[in-house]
Amino acid sequence: MPDAPERLRIVIVDDEELARRGLRRDLAAAAGVEVVAECADGFEAVRVVSEAKPDIVLLDIQMPRLDGFEVLELIDPGAAVVFITAHDEHAVRAFEVNAVDYLLKPVDPDRLMKALARARERLARREPMPVAALTAAARPAGTTLSRILVRDGPRVHVLPVESVDYVEAQDDYVAIHAGGRSHLKQQPIAQLESALDPGRFVRIHRSYILNLDRLARIELYAKDSRVAILRDGSRLPLSRAGHARLRGLLHE
Amino acid sequence: MRVGLFLVVGLLLGWLVTALLGAGGVPWVEAALLGLPLGMVFGAICLAARYPCQAAPLATTKPLRLAATHAGAAVISVGIWAFIGAVLSRGLENNDRWAGAAGRYRGEAPTLVIVGLLVFLLAVAMHYLVLALEAARAAQVRGVEARVLAREAELRALRAQIDPHFLFNSLNSIGTLTSEDPAAARRMCLLLAGFLRRSLQLGERERIALSEELALADDYLAIEKVRFGARLALDQRVEAGAGECLVPPLILQPLIENAVRHGIAQLTEGGTLRLAARRVGGRLVLEVANPRDPERTGRRGAGLGIDNVRGRLRTLFGEAARLEIQTAGAEFRVTLALPELMAPAAEAPGAEAPAAGAPPAAPATGRAHA
Numbered sequence: 001m002p003d004a005p006e007r008l009r010i011v012i013v014d015d016e017e018l019a020r021r022g023l024r025r026d027l028a029a030a031a032g033v034e035v036v037a038e039c040a041d042g043f044e045a046v047r048v049v050s051e052a053k054p055d056i057v058l059l060d061i062q063m064p065r066l067d068g069f070e071v072l073e074l075i076d077p078g079a080a081v082v083f084i085t086a087h088d089e090h091a092v093r094a095f096e097v098n099a100v101d102y103l104l105k106p107v108d109p110d111r112l113m114k115a116l117a118r119a120r121e122r123l124a125r126r127e128p129m130p131v132a133a134l135t136a137a138a139r140p141a142g143t144t145l146s147r148i149l150v151r152d153g154p155r156v157h158v159l160p161v162e163s164v165d166y167v168e169a170q171d172d173y174v175a176i177h178a179g180g181r182s183h184l185k186q187q188p189i190a191q192l193e194s195a196l197d198p199g200r201f202v203r204i205h206r207s208y209i210l211n212l213d214r215l216a217r218i219e220l221y222a223k224d225s226r227v228a229i230l231r232d233g234s235r236l237p238l239s240r241a242g243h244a245r246l247r248g249l250l251h252e
Numbered sequence: 253m254r255v256g257l258f259l260v261v262g263l264l265l266g267w268l269v270t271a272l273l274g275a276g277g278v279p280w281v282e283a284a285l286l287g288l289p290l291g292m293v294f295g296a297i298c299l300a301a302r303y304p305c306q307a308a309p310l311a312t313t314k315p316l317r318l319a320a321t322h323a324g325a326a327v328i329s330v331g332i333w334a335f336i337g338a339v340l341s342r343g344l345e346n347n348d349r350w351a352g353a354a355g356r357y358r359g360e361a362p363t364l365v366i367v368g369l370l371v372f373l374l375a376v377a378m379h380y381l382v383l384a385l386e387a388a389r390a391a392q393v394r395g396v397e398a399r400v401l402a403r404e405a406e407l408r409a410l411r412a413q414i415d416p417h418f419l420f421n422s423l424n425s426i427g428t429l430t431s432e433d434p435a436a437a438r439r440m441c442l443l444l445a446g447f448l449r450r451s452l453q454l455g456e457r458e459r460i461a462l463s464e465e466l467a468l469a470d471d472y473l474a475i476e477k478v479r480f481g482a483r484l485a486l487d488q489r490v491e492a493g494a495g496e497c498l499v500p501p502l503i504l505q506p507l508i509e510n511a512v513r514h515g516i517a518q519l520t521e522g523g524t525l526r527l528a529a530r531r532v533g534g535r536l537v538l539e540v541a542n543p544r545d546p547e548r549t550g551r552r553g554a555g556l557g558i559d560n561v562r563g564r565l566r567t568l569f570g571e572a573a574r575l576e577i578q579t580a581g582a583e584f585r586v587t588l589a590l591p592e593l594m595a596p597a598a599e600a601p602g603a604e605a606p607a608a609g610a611p612p613a614a615p616a617t618g619r620a621h622a
Contacts, residue, residue: 015517016421016479022428041520062417064520065545086420105424147547158547 008033008120011052013045013071014060014084019105023058026109030116042066047154049075056119058103061085066149066156069138074151077128080119094137098130132191144197148176150183157183161200166236167192167209180232202249204228204242212249258295265298265371266291272367276360282353285344290337294368297329298375305379322376330368334361414451415509418476419444425479440478447471454501461595462529462536463495469508469527476512483522484512491530498593499536500568506557507540507586515542515584536592541585558586565590 010033014020020038027033036052039045041064049057049071057079061068068083069091075081083102085091095102101115139145148159159178168175169189176183185192193203204210214230218238221227226238228246238246270287274280308321341357344350422444429437450468454460466488477484508525516523523543530537558577565573565588573590 015520016425017481018425018428018479019421021432022424025428025431044520062517064518065547086424087416105420106427107424160547 006032008056008116008123009036009052009054010034010056010058011037011039011045011049011054012058013039013042013063013068014058015040015063016060019060019084022107023112026107026112029109030113033116040064042068042071043156045071046074046151046156049079050151050154054079055123056116057081059083061088061091069135070149072129072131073135074149074156077131078126079129080122081129082115082119090140091138094134097137098133100130100134132187136191136195139195145195148185148192150176150185152183159183161196162211162213164201164211165214165230165232165234166211167201169207177234199249202242202246204246205237205239208236208242210236210246215246218243218246254299258299261298262292262295263288264291265294268367268371269294269364272363273357273360276356276363278356278360282344282350282356285350286337286340286353286357289340290333290364293336294333294371297333298372301325301329301372301375302379302383305376305383310380310384322373326369326372326376330365330372333368334365337361337364414448415513417513418472418509421479422475429478436478440475443471443475443478447475451502451505457501459498459593460501461495462490462497462499462538465499465501465504466490466495466527466529468502468505472505472508473512473525480512480517480522483519484516485522485524486527487524488527489529490527494529494531494536496595497529497531497536498595499538499590500564503561503564503588504538504540506561507588510557510586511540511542511584515544518545518548519543531592532589534592535589538588538590539585541583543582544579544584546582561588 010027012020012023012027012035014023017040020040024035024038027035033056036054037048039048043065045057045059045063046066053076057071057075059068059071059081061083062085063071066074068085072081081100083091083095083100084105084107085102086105092102092104094100101118103111103115145161147161148164150157150159159176163178165177165179167189168177170184172186172188173184174187174189174192176185189203189207189209193201193209196209200212201209202212210228210230214232216229216231219227219229224240226243228236228238230236266288268287269290270280270283273283273287278286304321304325308318310318313321337357338354338361341354344353422440426437426440426444429440447468450471454464454468473484473486504527508527511525516525526539526541528537528539528541558575562575565575569590574588576587576589578585578587
């Protein structure tokens, strides 16, 4: 085995105490693993994982407050995540497509040991979780994002999409402007754009996504160059293609 | 069957033709020699009249066309038949013993033609009668088949309603309990088996007492309580007499599962599921309410059970039943109002059942609330 850590540090995330106890019991029988924490909901999981920095996260999908995919989006992608689900055909397909390991409930202890071995290999290869692909695949076809999650240290902000004024690309990050505040999130703007409702959010510029509800008017700024004026007075640059898209939507 | 019918009809007609010829003065042996073959031929013609009847159904054919079809068929077939008689009588004359047979036949031919036309029309009427009876029988069979199919479809739908999520999670709980508390694991197995058996049994019936539906909910919630522990609390208020009201089976169950899965299970601290049943002015009002996470609205899967219940109420009661969803702050509440039906034994005055079909008597199980 390559240079995987000797002793795997594990965090168990499941809202059912009985399910956590079962996993803990099975893990107690395994060599070279240590359960460092248990979490009962998604917020707690994000906080605990960012503090404890475990090697492996056993992550239930159906959970209060944040589901497993939302937790995945918010934690360090270096940890090997093994998903657990009782019955979620949609999620299972996403795992299969992306070669991500998962366990089904009731959990088979042998299967759990195999998952640990695979996680150990993933850690040794330093292979990050395919977070973007998984979160995209986890959203049912034809649905759009209803809220954006942003992590601020150990805290999680939940931004309902209707509260978002506009999104601005900043290198590898997006700055999400909502209600006069700005939240930074590590995500390519194109990826966020593809998850948002195209009837409400428009890519008006290479670096900007606008919530249509916030648009007050469009002003000609120079020859062939326009700006979007928002209800709160903010001014966003409009690219030529962005202007065409915006006009297309407004005239529908 | 067909051959037997043909022989009987043919012989009867043969006797009729023989009698007609004999009555008209034709010698009896000669009358029988002509009458029997003519009777058999006419029998075949009468039976074949079924086909024009089938081609021109009474209900959809215009009267004029109907009359024309059968009058035409009668004239042509009786004409051919009478001509066959003439040929036969001519044939008889080849033997000296039957000399003059053709002349005697010609004398009786008008009588034969008139009677033939009448018999043919009688046959047409008989065919229509038989066809109508057959159609009625087929419709009855189809009706029964349709009812059976509808019941099967509903049963399948009900079975599919048993949430796989719930099943697998319960099995997972049992798995954990087997190693740490075998007695509890066994209790959980029994609870689960009881719930499954009861929901299948109830699903087979058309109407059940509300108390039975609530007993199923008790089984279900006892299982969920093992999973969720202190996170799941129950507040059940069933007004006196409401338990005896009849409801379609598994009408509350999807709502209760919804309340647990999309409401209470989504809250870290859990919450109280409120169940209420009361009778209000000839209606049975059922309420399932649960706290919910206001930050998680419109999650996937939510509402499927509710749509299902709404659809069933519509098919069963039409406008007489209502399903309302209220979301007040952090509470999600579904209210059902349906016509108050009573088991015949416990029928209260003035609580007449407007629903179609007599509801089967349901034993009202006694219930104790903790």
